[in-house]
Amino acid sequence: MSFSKRFKEFRENLGLTQQEMAARLHKQQPDISKIENGEKELTVSELNEFRKTFHLSNEVLLYLTYGIDSESLVAKTVIRERFEDAESQRILEYLLExxxxxxxxxxxxxxxxxxxxxxxxxxxxxxxxxxxxx
Incomplete structure (x- = not known):
């Protein structure tokens, strides 16, 4: 499976639309569509921003970029839980501020x-x- 397909699968597993993914990555929806269709690749800095935004471990990033699977990635719910925990934390910090x-x-x-x-x-x-x- 290619990066573009894993990227799309990641977005869908989080239950995000292309528009929502674009907003989180400070991009436009057509950019996300191009990434998912294999028409655009992420630069190293964009990949790093993607990792930070979704609080991804190095193992998850390796899987998404190169398809290297590890035992810690088997359950898709791990990715969803990390995302939801990070979202909740961001909201709580906002409310405190x-x-x-x-x-x-x-x-x-x-x-x-x-x-x-x-x-x-x-x-x-x-x-x-x-x-x-x-």
Whole structure:
């Protein structure tokens, strides 16, 4: 299996769209499509950024780049768990750095479910609009 196919499999295992992957890697969606289609390769610095963004071990990076498999990579859930742990940690750090936002989120959790869903829709629209502008 090629790097492009392993890269796509990695993204799909995390449940990310190409747009979401692009946002995390500070790229555009067409760049991710080109990587997945084998039309574009990542530079060493881009590969390093990819490793840092998803908190990948050297073993996982070796697997993704060269297809070298090791016993620690057998379960795909390991990659997903590391990603989710890193995402949770990043969110917690953000909330600690932004107490006003933390306060607002805390207040939102006290609202009725219907109101929470409405706020989530508004935030989703704002984020999608901002991502489209990039």
């Amino acid at each position: 932004h107490p006003n936002f933390k306060n607002l989120l805390s207040r939102i959790t006290l609202l009725p479910e219907k109101n929470q869903q409405y706020i989530a829709q508004i935030l989703n629209t704002i984020v999608k609009t901002e991502e489209a502008r990039k």
